[in-house]
Amino acid sequence: MNNQKxxxxxxxxxxxxxxxxxxDHISFDVMEGEIFGFLGANGAGKTTAMRMLCGLSFPTxxxxxxAGFDITTDAEDIKRNIxxxxxxxxxxxxxxxxxxxxxxxxxYGMSDKEFKSASENLFKELEMEDMRNTLVGEIPVGWxxxxxxxxxxxxxxxxxxxxxxxxxxxxxxRRRFWELIYQASSKGMTIFVTTHYLDEAEYCNRVSxxxxxxxxxxxxxxxxxxxxxxxxxxxxxxxxxxxxxREE
Amino acid sequence: MGIFGSLIKKxxxxxVRDKRTMFIxxxxxxxxxxxxxxxxxxxxxxxxxxxxxxxxxxxSRDIEQKLAVNEYFTxxxxxxxxxxxxxxxxxxxxxxxxxxxxxxxLDTQIIVDASNTTSAKTSTGYIQGVLSGSSQSQPPILTxxxxxxxxxxxxxxxxxxxxxIFILICAIMTSVSIVRxxxxxxxxxxxxxxxKPGTIILGKLIPYFILSCIILAIMLLIAYxxxxxxxxxxxxxxxxxxxxxxxxxxxxxxxVSTIVNTQLNALIVSAVMFMVPIIMFSGMIFxxxxxxxxxxxxxxxxxxxxxISAMRKLMIQQLPFGYIIRETVILGxxxxxxxxxxxxxFKNSR
Numbered sequence: 001m002n003n004q005k006x007x008x009x010x011x012x013x014x015x016x017x018x019x020x021x022x023x024d025h026i027s028f029d030v031m032e033g034e035i036f037g038f039l040g041a042n043g044a045g046k047t048t049a050m051r052m053l054c055g056l057s058f059p060t061x062x063x064x065x066x067a068g069f070d071i072t073t074d075a076e077d078i079k080r081n082i083x084x085x086x087x088x089x090x091x092x093x094x095x096x097x098x099x100x101x102x103x104x105x106x107x108y109g110m111s112d113k114e115f116k117s118a119s120e121n122l123f124k125e126l127e128m129e130d131m132r133n134t135l136v137g138e139i140p141v142g143w144x145x146x147x148x149x150x151x152x153x154x155x156x157x158x159x160x161x162x163x164x165x166x167x168x169x170x171x172x173x174r175r176r177f178w179e180l181i182y183q184a185s186s187k188g189m190t191i192f193v194t195t196h197y198l199d200e201a202e203y204c205n206r207v208s209x210x211x212x213x214x215x216x217x218x219x220x221x222x223x224x225x226x227x228x229x230x231x232x233x234x235x236x237x238x239x240x241x242x243x244x245x246r247e248e
Numbered sequence: 249m250g251i252f253g254s255l256i257k258k259x260x261x262x263x264v265r266d267k268r269t270m271f272i273x274x275x276x277x278x279x280x281x282x283x284x285x286x287x288x289x290x291x292x293x294x295x296x297x298x299x300x301x302x303x304x305x306x307x308s309r310d311i312e313q314k315l316a317v318n319e320y321f322t323x324x325x326x327x328x329x330x331x332x333x334x335x336x337x338x339x340x341x342x343x344x345x346x347x348x349x350x351x352x353x354l355d356t357q358i359i360v361d362a363s364n365t366t367s368a369k370t371s372t373g374y375i376q377g378v379l380s381g382s383s384q385s386q387p388p389i390l391t392x393x394x395x396x397x398x399x400x401x402x403x404x405x406x407x408x409x410x411x412x413i414f415i416l417i418c419a420i421m422t423s424v425s426i427v428r429x430x431x432x433x434x435x436x437x438x439x440x441x442x443x444k445p446g447t448i449i450l451g452k453l454i455p456y457f458i459l460s461c462i463i464l465a466i467m468l469l470i471a472y473x474x475x476x477x478x479x480x481x482x483x484x485x486x487x488x489x490x491x492x493x494x495x496x497x498x499x500x501x502x503x504v505s506t507i508v509n510t511q512l513n514a515l516i517v518s519a520v521m522f523m524v525p526i527i528m529f530s531g532m533i534f535x536x537x538x539x540x541x542x543x544x545x546x547x548x549x550x551x552x553x554x555x556i557s558a559m560r561k562l563m564i565q566q567l568p569f570g571y572i573i574r575e576t577v578i579l580g581x582x583x584x585x586x587x588x589x590x591x592x593x594f595k596n597s598r
Contacts, residue, residue, distance in 0.1 A: 054440045076442060084440040090433030094265045095258065106254040107441045151437075161440075 004031040007159055007190045008053065012062035015048050022048040024213035025062065030159075030206075035181065035191040037201045040210030041241050046194045047087070047163055049210070053192070054084050054161055067158040080108070083152035087164035087194075089144055091151060093137030097128065100136055101151060108155035122150050125183075142173035149180055153189065160184060162193040166200065178203050201233040209240045216240050251443055255451025262425065263455060273421070273459065277413045277467050284409055285402035285475045292370040293320055296341045298327040303349040311347060311354075314378050321374070336361050343371050395565045402475045407559030408532030410467055410490065411552035414460060414497045415522050422456050422501030423514040431511060445595050453498050460494045471563070482562045485569050489562070492579050493555045499586035500551075506593040526552040554578045 008030035015023040023045040030036045040046045051057040053066050055075030064071045067081040091100045098119065105115045123129045126146050131139055136147065145165065153160055162181070166174045178200065185191050193204070201207050201221060208218040217224060217240050221233055230236045263270060297315060301308045316323040324341060335341045336359070346357040358375050362368035396403045429435040438448050468486065471477045500522060508514050527533065529543065530552035536544055547553045558575035561567045569576075 056436060056439055079440060079442040082440070084437065086433040086436050088433035090437050092258065092262070092434060093432075095261055099258070099261065103254050103258050104437070104441070107251050107438070107443050109251075109442070 007032045008066050010064035013059050013064050014061045015052060016060045021213050026215045028208055028218055032190055033188055035185050035204045037204030037207040038194040039201055039207055044210040045213040046210055050161055050163055055079055081158045083157040083160040085148050085152040085162045085165050087167055091136050091148055096133050096135055098132040104151050105154050118154060126150055142169060145169055145177055153184055159190045164194055198234040198237050211241055211244045252447055256454055259455040273417055277463050280409050281470050284405035292367045294322050295320055295343060295371040296322045296324055297343045298324045298341050299345045299347060300327055300329050301347045305349050307354050308347045403564050406471045407556045407563060411530055411556040412526050414494050415526055418456055418460055418494055418497030419501040419522055420518040422498055423504035423518050424511050426452055426505035427511050427514040464490050477563055480566045482566055486562050489558055492583060496551050496583040499583060499590050502590035503586055525550050530556050532556055551582050
């Protein structure tokens with residue numbers, strides 16, 4: 001993995017809200033094409049860290065690059081090269097499937113022609129051809145999640161940030177969702193994903209566990225399990241998260 | 249279609265698909281204008297009055313006749329002096345007029361039910377008018393009512409309602425729609441995209457600006473047709489000033505949306521912080537000149553006060569633009585300050 005290109009590289013990244021340090025000097029690298037799991041209890045600072053990487057929030061100190069651009073100075077360039085799916089289901093529910101896709105494809109600068117071929121492929125891949133003119137609010141949650149992922153990746157970004165993408169979804173749908181993630185990864189997209197479900201951590205190439213704003217563990221799942229003498233990632237997480245002092 | 253166009257289209261779909269809000273938004277101005285224009289009136293009519301006369305003369309008969317034919321009074325005839333208090337108490341009459349003949353002069357006394365001060369003042373004035381008209385010893389006073397010769401209260405309310413509606417629609421609807429995107433997380437999707445924050449803001453504001461212009465057109469149409477406000481060249485100025493005021497209201501909505509995080513709070517903040525002061529302190533209902541000095545100072549920071557004052561000058565007094573320069577400058581400066589503040593806050597929110 002060492003000869004691969006770094007897509008995300010972060011050094012001493014810190015975010016303070018007043019006297020509260022949400023993210024405390026974290027450093028890590030993510031390689032091209034990797035599925036990087038970003039774990040942590042509620043309030044550990046995952047979302048804050050992710051928002052800094054996406055250019056939604058300015059770091060208090062520290063530095064980092066995403067897709068080769070500096071997160072403090074080139075936020076606009078980063079935004080052109082990433083996709084983002086937030087923890088809440090976030091598409092416009094009073095717009096139809098195709099209206100949502102068209103809106104975001106335009107925002108990412110796709111022409112009508114590009115959109116046409118891209119959306120045809122998407123609908124086939126997602127088996128959503130007969131839903132294109134349905135209001136997003138009226139389609140089942142599992143499908144919406146898939147659609148949100150499709151929206152986040154429609155412009156073929158270098159990195160996709162997924163903030164708890166499978167929250168509140170049944171296991172079967174989660175499984176299918178991860179198939180989509182693998183598919184995107186095999187196309188060369190780097191996936192940066194936060195999750196609550198520790199079985200999902202097993203699907204990642206590498207996993208980091210955040211505790212109290214710091215990264216307490218970072219390695220591939222097998223190595224982590226060995227290190228903590230655990231059989232599942234769930235156990236690993238329990239052992240690491242026990243160090244937490246911060247209240248939720 | 250560019251990014252900007254698709255954002256506006258998206259917002260337009262939001263507005264049109266939300267049928268209930270759309271319905272209320274378009275009907276409320278209509279409803280309020282008609283309600284205040286016709287039903288609610290500060291004019292006092294049908295004052296129930298009796299006379300108590302000690303001796304019938306031509307002069308007393310003359311007064312009685314005048315009361316009987318006057319459309320503002322319901323003349324209930326003569327009453328015994330002992331009954332007056334009971335009649336007032338039961339509400340059967342609003343006022344009583346005592347007439348005592350003293351040689352060839354009349355002594356008169358008005359007894360009026362002042363539990364409602366407004367109607368008491370007005371009816372006393374009316375009765376005095378009737379009396380002065382019939383008194384031969386002094387010539388009647390000539391009064392000319394300018395700008396609103398029929399004293400229609402609709403004239404008075406139209407500017408006030410316009411001042412209220414625009415804050416209601418622009419500030420509340422804009423703030424709620426932006427905060428809804430924050431709540432749903434779609435604002436993050438927009439912010440994480442390469443779209444510039446300025447484009448996102450304009451994409452949100454312009455559809456509501458257009459909606460407000462439609463409402464302005466509806467209100468002016470009603471004001472000038474149904475309510476028969478005098479139409480003159482100042483309509484152009486009315487529109488210009490209204491557009492400034494609409495922009496101001498949109499800025500308020502944007503500012504509110506950067507402060508609060510839930511739709512409910514957006515609604516409460518917009519309603520309590522803006523609606524209530526407008527109704528109380530804008531001069532829409534309560535005249536500002538009658539307020540204590542400290543309240544008068546407070547009214548100066550309320551945009552609606554300046555808008556309503558300018559609208560009265562333009563729509564009712566038919567004054568040219570020169571007379572509303574002060575209001576225009578104040579509203580313009582408020583708009584620039586609020587819009588600047590809102591945009592800075594929006595950009596710094598990350």
